[in-house]
Amino acid sequence: MLLLTRKDVKSISQESWKYKVFHEFESIITDPLKSFPYTLGVAGFAADQLRFAFIDHDVMSASAAEQLAATLQTFVPISRSFGKNTSLVVFFTENRAIGTEGYKDIFWSLLNKLHALDSRQWPATIPRDSNDKDWEFSFAGEPIFVVCNTPSHKVRMSRYASTFMITFQPRWVFDGVIGKNAPNADKIKLEIRRRLHIFDSVSPSPDLGTYGDSDNREWKQYFLGEDNKQQGDCCPFHHHSSAQRPTVQQTGIVQLPIAIHRLLPPTGSVEVQVDTPFRTHTRHQHKTDETLHIVKGEINFQLDGESILCKAGDRLLLPANTPHASTAGEDGCLYVIATRLVLERNVQRREAEVAHV
Known part of the structure; x- marks a missing residue:
């Protein structure tokens, strides 16, 4: 997915909703008379280290979630190259006046869908219990602090945006800046907090805290309401076991140039592999995620006693450290390999269909 810089967005037609919502975001975060509270975001914007994306689909649709997942899959592996204060800011077309509670439901629904689309294992260092002091939302193996802004925030203006907006800030951005030590x-x-008192018409939320502190629950900071009523201990986020399994997408793409183009990272390369008939790769695993897009022929993957048959047009998303072996079909197999997980939008998606062997 395309990650846009400030300059890229400025080249969009001024009549586009994308340009308009970005222009308002820029005016808020750079206003010299009313300093935006979140200093790392301000510094990242000034240094052109933030990256932006726009999603046209209905925010509750499967297409919106898949596009968001694909965007994060692109951002996370190369995020450190953008600079110390980077974040991914994603704007959606949703701008109805449905109240903060309505947007809260949308936010958590989308975050759960996003997690279900993540084929990378949940980081071993991050607890699964959302009420653990060290819990953090994670995607593509990276712990990420998430912030939601909506058109319905009128009092807590630090969480306002003219359309539904989510910011994804890698946890490493805070290292050595905010937190213990x-x-x-x-x-x-x-x-x-000084800036929040000036910027917002309500005092800072009691749910704001410091990651890792014994009384902090990180998820409570992701979506803040208009009042200061503290949230309960029931987190709307739920873990999905499917987020740790290999996944097959049926893309229908069987043209080699198109498959290569879809799997290419913003900077870097992919590998084109040809296996002769019945060629076998013995059991092994990789330290990085892999996407294997079958262009011609068939290939059978073996994973922990299970067999997954992939045909032309299929794309296998293989999380890092997944032991696997493979055998090409009777006509051999031609496929493209990318060292990241690349989801295709608007296609049939299923957990890898397996048969015990």
């Missing part, structure tokens, strides 16, 4: 953490927190 960060030398200037207290000073930065005080500055953020």
